[in-house]
Amino acid sequence: MATLTIPDNLVYERPQSFTDSPTHYCPGCTHGVAHRLVAEVLDEMGLANRTVGVAPVGCSVFAYNYFNTDFVEAAHGRAPAMATGIKRVLPDHIVFTYQGDGDLASIGMGEIVHAAARGENITVIFINNANYGMTGGQMAPTTLPGMKTSSSPSGRDVETQGYPIRVAELLATLEGAGFIVRRSLHDPANIRKAKKAIRTAFEVQTHGLGFSLVELLSTCPTNWGMTPVDALKWVESHMLPFYPLGDYKIAPAITAAKI
Amino acid sequence: MQTEIILSGFGGQGIMFAGQVLSYAAMDIGKQVTWIPSYGPEMRGGTANCTVVIADEEIGSPLVKNPSAAVVMNLPSLDKYEPMIQPGGVLVINTSMVDRSAMRSDITVVPVACNDIAEEIGTPKLANMVAVGALLGGLEALTASDIEAALNAHMPGRHKHLLPKNLEALNKGIENARKNMIKAK
Amino acid sequence: MARELWKGNEAIAEAAVRAGLEAYFGYPITPQNEILEWLSHRMPELGRAFVQAEAELGAINMVYGAACTGARVMTSSSSPGISLMMEGISYIAGTEIPVVLVNVMRGGPGLGNIAPSQGDYNQICKGGGHGDYHVIVLAPASIQEAVDMMPLAFDLAEKYLTICCVLIDGSIGQMMEPIELPEMRPAQRKDFPWATNGAKNRPRRILTSIYLDPPEEEKTNLRLLKRWEAIQANEIRSKEYFLDDAEIVVIGFGTAGRVALSAVRAARAKGLKVGLFRPVSLSPYPYARVAELAGKAKAFLVVEMNAGQMLDDVRLAVNGRIPIEFYGRLGGVVPFPDEILDEIQRISTADLQLDGNPVADWMKRMEAMVR
Numbered sequence: 001m002a003t004l005t006i007p008d009n010l011v012y013e014r015p016q017s018f019t020d021s022p023t024h025y026c027p028g029c030t031h032g033v034a035h036r037l038v039a040e041v042l043d044e045m046g047l048a049n050r051t052v053g054v055a056p057v058g059c060s061v062f063a064y065n066y067f068n069t070d071f072v073e074a075a076h077g078r079a080p081a082m083a084t085g086i087k088r089v090l091p092d093h094i095v096f097t098y099q100g101d102g103d104l105a106s107i108g109m110g111e112i113v114h115a116a117a118r119g120e121n122i123t124v125i126f127i128n129n130a131n132y133g134m135t136g137g138q139m140a141p142t143t144l145p146g147m148k149t150s151s152s153p154s155g156r157d158v159e160t161q162g163y164p165i166r167v168a169e170l171l172a173t174l175e176g177a178g179f180i181v182r183r184s185l186h187d188p189a190n191i192r193k194a195k196k197a198i199r200t201a202f203e204v205q206t207h208g209l210g211f212s213l214v215e216l217l218s219t220c221p222t223n224w225g226m227t228p229v230d231a232l233k234w235v236e237s238h239m240l241p242f243y244p245l246g247d248y249k250i251a252p253a254i255t256a257a258k259i
Numbered sequence: 260m261q262t263e264i265i266l267s268g269f270g271g272q273g274i275m276f277a278g279q280v281l282s283y284a285a286m287d288i289g290k291q292v293t294w295i296p297s298y299g300p301e302m303r304g305g306t307a308n309c310t311v312v313i314a315d316e317e318i319g320s321p322l323v324k325n326p327s328a329a330v331v332m333n334l335p336s337l338d339k340y341e342p343m344i345q346p347g348g349v350l351v352i353n354t355s356m357v358d359r360s361a362m363r364s365d366i367t368v369v370p371v372a373c374n375d376i377a378e379e380i381g382t383p384k385l386a387n388m389v390a391v392g393a394l395l396g397g398l399e400a401l402t403a404s405d406i407e408a409a410l411n412a413h414m415p416g417r418h419k420h421l422l423p424k425n426l427e428a429l430n431k432g433i434e435n436a437r438k439n440m441i442k443a444k
Numbered sequence: 445m446a447r448e449l450w451k452g453n454e455a456i457a458e459a460a461v462r463a464g465l466e467a468y469f470g471y472p473i474t475p476q477n478e479i480l481e482w483l484s485h486r487m488p489e490l491g492r493a494f495v496q497a498e499a500e501l502g503a504i505n506m507v508y509g510a511a512c513t514g515a516r517v518m519t520s521s522s523s524p525g526i527s528l529m530m531e532g533i534s535y536i537a538g539t540e541i542p543v544v545l546v547n548v549m550r551g552g553p554g555l556g557n558i559a560p561s562q563g564d565y566n567q568i569c570k571g572g573g574h575g576d577y578h579v580i581v582l583a584p585a586s587i588q589e590a591v592d593m594m595p596l597a598f599d600l601a602e603k604y605l606t607i608c609c610v611l612i613d614g615s616i617g618q619m620m621e622p623i624e625l626p627e628m629r630p631a632q633r634k635d636f637p638w639a640t641n642g643a644k645n646r647p648r649r650i651l652t653s654i655y656l657d658p659p660e661e662e663k664t665n666l667r668l669l670k671r672w673e674a675i676q677a678n679e680i681r682s683k684e685y686f687l688d689d690a691e692i693v694v695i696g697f698g699t700a701g702r703v704a705l706s707a708v709r710a711a712r713a714k715g716l717k718v719g720l721f722r723p724v725s726l727s728p729y730p731y732a733r734v735a736e737l738a739g740k741a742k743a744f745l746v747v748e749m750n751a752g753q754m755l756d757d758v759r760l761a762v763n764g765r766i767p768i769e770f771y772g773r774l775g776g777v778v779p780f781p782d783e784i785l786d787e788i789q790r791i792s793t794a795d796l797q798l799d800g801n802p803v804a805d806w807m808k809r810m811e812a813m814v815r
Contacts, residue, residue, distance in 0.1 A: 019648075050642040054509070055652075064650045070640035072512045073652035075535050078505035081497065085509025085517070086640075088493035089467050089633075093642050111505070114498035279449070279620065286449055286622040294449070295619035298475060298558070317586075319706030321619050321699075324780040413449075 015039035017048045021065045028228020030185040030218040031059060031127065035066055037195040038098070038125055041202055042069065051094040052086050054079040056108075058100035059133040077108020080115035083122045094205055096123040101142040102132040105167050109141075112171070116211045119176035123201045124213040126167060129220040130239065137223025141165045144242055150223070164242065168215045172248035178210030180249040184217035186235040190245075203259040210251060217243055260315050262400040263323040265340055266390075267308035268332025268353070273387030277330070278309035280391055284401050284409035285313040293321040306335060313400050328398055330390050332356060332373065347443050349397040351390055351436075361441075368441045369397045376431050382421075385428035392432020397440055403433055447622035452587045452612065453478035455623055456520075456546060459594035461486050466515040466631040467493035469506035471525060474558040475614035476548035479520040492631055500525040504532030511541045512651045514639030516598050516631065520546035522614070523564050524555065526572075533607060534573025538653030540668070541638070542601035544594075545579075545609040548617040551776025559776025560613035560699060565753035568609050569727040576665050578672045580608040580679060581727040585702040587621040589724075595626055600679060602634065604671050611726065613699050613749065615778060672728075681724035682733060686712060690719030692791055693737050695758055696747035697723045699778065704747045707784035716792050726754065734761035743796055744768045747784055749777070752803045759802075767796035770806045 014020075017039035025031045042048045051069040055061055057076035064071030074082045079097035087095040104112050104126050115122065131149050132138040138151035142164050146155040156164075168182040179201055183194035194216055201212035217239050219231035226234060264281060268274045278294050285292040296309040310326070312318050328349040329340040333356045344350055346365045355374030371393040373386040395403055410425055450458070457479045460468075468487055470480040480496065487494035493510070497503035503519050510517040521529060526547050536543050549564045551557040569581050580600050584590035593610055601608040633639075640649050655661035685705060687693065692711075696704040701722035711718040721737060723730050734757075738744065743766055746755045752770050762768055771787045773779045 049644040052513075052640050052642060061654065064652065068643075068648055070643050070648050071650045071652075072509065072539075072640050073650070073654055074508075075505060075531055078501065078508075078532070081502040081505035082509030082512075084495060084502075085467065085469060085506035085511070086513055088495060088506070089510045089513050089515040089517075090641060110498050111502055114502060118495070282620060282622075283449055286447055291622070292449075293619055293621050295615060298614070298618045317705070318621075318702070319709065320703040320781045321615060322703075322778055322780065324782055 015043045017042035017068050019066055019068045023066055024062060025059065026222040028219065028221040028231060029059070030129070030216070033185050033191060034125060034127060034216050034218065035063065037191070037198050038096070039067060040195065041199045042067075044199070045202055045206065047094045047202065047206070050092070051096070052090065054083045054086070054095065054097040056097065056099040056103040058103045060098050060100060060127065061134065063098045077103050077106070078111055079103065079108065080111040080120070080122070080124065084115055084118070084120050087120060087122050091121070094123070094202065096125060096202070098125045098127070100127045100133065101129065101140045101167075105141040105165050113174070116171045116174045116177040116213070119178065119210040121205055121208055121210055122212075123205050124211075125198065126213055126215045127218045128167070128215055128243065129218040131220055131223050133220050133223055137220065142167070144238060166243060168213070168248045171213060176211060177213070177249050178251040179204045179212035179254055181247045182215040182217070182243060182245050184235060184240065184245055186217065186219070186232045200259055204254055207257055207259065209254050209257060217245075261318075262313045262328070262398065263326040264311045264313075264328045264330065264394065264398075265308060265323070265326045265343075266311070266330040266332075267306065267336035267340055268356075270307045272307070272332045273384065274307050274332060275309050277387040277391050278311045280388075280406060280409060281311045281313070281401060283413045284405040285311070287409050287412060288401075288405055290314065291316065291318050293318050295321040308336070328394060330394050332386070332390060334358070337361075349394065351393045351397065353386065353390060355386070364444045367397045367443045369393050369436045370439050371432060371435045373432070376435065377428060380424060380427050380431065382424045382428070385424060388425050388428035389432040389435075392429040393436040395429075396433045396436020403429060447624055449620050450587060450623050451478060451618065451620050452590060453548065453617040454482045455587050455591050455625070456594060456610070457482035457486065459591040459626055460518055460544070461490065462626045462628045463595035463598050464516050464629040464631045465492065465518055465598075466633060467510045467517045468519065469495045469497050469503040469510070469517070470519050471497050471500045471503050471521065473500075473522045473525045475550060475617050476520050476522045476546070478617070479546060479548075490631070500528040501531070504529035504536075507543055508532050508536050508539070511536065511543045512539070512639065513641045514633050514636040516633070518544035518546065520548065522548045522550045523552050523561070526564060526567070530573040533579070534575055534577065535653045536607055537573065537577035537579070537668070538575060538664070539651050540605045541651065542598070542605055543607045544597045544601050545607055547609055547611050549611065549613045557776045558614060560615035560749065560778050561776050562613055562698060562700060562749035562753070563774075564611070565726065565748070565750055568611060569729070577668055578606070578675070579727060580604070580606055580675060581611050581725065582608065582681070583611045583697040583724060583726050584616065585698050585722060587616065587619070588623045590616060591623050591625060595629075604675055606671065606675070611698070615699050676728040679725055680728055680730045680733070682730045683722045683724055685720040685722070687719035687721065687737065689717050691717040691742045692745060692788060693719050693721055693741040694745045694747055694784065694788065695721045695723070695734070695754075697726055697754060700747045700749050703779055703781055704784050706781035707788060710781060710785045711788045714789075716788060718788055723754070729757045731757070731761040734758055735763070738762045738765050741766060743791055745787055745791055746770050746802070747779065748772045749779070750774065752806070755802060764798060767798055767800060768802050769796065770802035772806060
């Protein structure tokens, strides 16, 4: 592990695993927080120079502009397949995907399920903000029952539009999945827990212990039509009850490794 | 000079392997050769056939409508391929599985009871090698020693102990072909 | 090295291994399963990567990822599976990275059947995926030719940072012929200046097919086109038979080409002045040579296992100078040589028109035949 020398008076600085590029995310969006947590973990673990990231299609399509690591851009939903290809020929490298809920849980459900089932030694950062952000806030597989979106204007009717998918719970049923947890980014305490989970997920990969995924409950103030603060409150009041936080799968080998 | 052979029968009769034995032998004596199977649902049981083309020059079509020889291991194959054989060609009929004689007299007909002979030898599975022998009885493209050399050279080590029985089946086929052959008119 | 009898699919797979294939990703589909099956034991025993993906969609995107690292990678499939891969193929083309693709064509459209066909000519040679891009397409007619083409396919893909497709049909995949395999080469990853393999002691790299700014995308398209120009100038391949004094030239690729060879030989035996032109690179297409032949021959006969997809390219090259006739079999039907011989004989005495419609004329004859 790399050791960092931190000056006594330093309280905040840009992670070295970030580029200088300002992000394009909307004000109040938690993508920035999630990015930062990943970058901090890459810094702390000294992984940036042997990491290849895989960007999705969605709001985080430009994730590759912000991380100071090699990056590739996948087709919509195919990031886990692309990550599989990279990891299989670069097994000593760190490969992670960063995917939203439309990308991962809708069009890319096949790829994510099979990457987890194969126990691919990759890390997935999964952003659940209950809608399609980039295309204008349409209904996602994670949209809550009754939730209004631009393609469910009267609220998601589960009779005709089906029920939301709880990704962490779903993937946790797979033998091949190693580390599957859900965290939230709605307040500082939860953000700290999220970072710890991200750190563990990358540790799982560096130890070669299999597929790791951290689902992060996130906000989309713009498409939800809320202020950033209200959006954070809404995560707590509406998303947490439906998507309980917790550790859904921690394979015995991971527990044994005491990561 | 080009020789085309269609081998046809039920799946499991060793048709494909018989065709491959001919192909190995042709390759080993320096000929050009193609072996092409019928593939698909029928390879799971049902009818199976393969076409072997042996030539001195680059082979064009691997499939032929009118072969110079056909080996038919069952009745549906006889019905299908008897009319197709070139005049003056060779038709090997496995009389163990076929209850009618050939209708054409412009081809050389070689009726051999392949399954019965294989049973007599004590290896019922070798009906295909009896048929290969029967074909050699009527065909000039390959000799018994070509086939023997090919079996020797290409049989996997774990199957080598079966070589004597294979040769016995081959020779019985040749023997019976000479006995039963009805030359083309 | 002594000749060995190999099944087409297995020979192609082994030739790829010997060409230094480092990773294979695929999905079962008939009639190409033997490629996947062969590599499922061969790659692991050499310590190389093999993954049976969840679908062709997964397979092509695994190939996409692995190719981004600079590794020699390939996938294989058959027609419906190639359709499913088209998304990834377009992305790979847009990202400008080398990938080898083997398409063992079968009868279509739709689920079709598993019999040999050449129905994917347009799909693979003219696009298939979205956007402006070209794929190098090589069409062997024998197993030896296919085997020799595998190292070439990787070399071309890497030289021009493009997809190189080896296009065969089910019969070449399933048949056996004596071959000599290429020498075994180690899996050696080139140090490409674009490969995303970890930013150690160098600035980070990004591989993407996204260019949100249209003028940037236009530049990218022009760069692809520039490369395509070089490919057109340098990578035309074809084979010729009996063309010296040929009055009728038969043109066919792959299996249709070799079946036509039998017909051409039979026609020669009857004293007809017939030759065969067999395009080997279908994309880039040998337009110049076809045009040259049109200056010497009286008529062309195009033979395909499709409804005249390559015919359009021949017509483009001939540009109305001589009559072109067409003979095709469809949906997995392979023509016998005598059918093509009949066509040659018909053409040798027919009063052919320059303004004829070869497809319409052929359809009339077909309808009478398959009724």
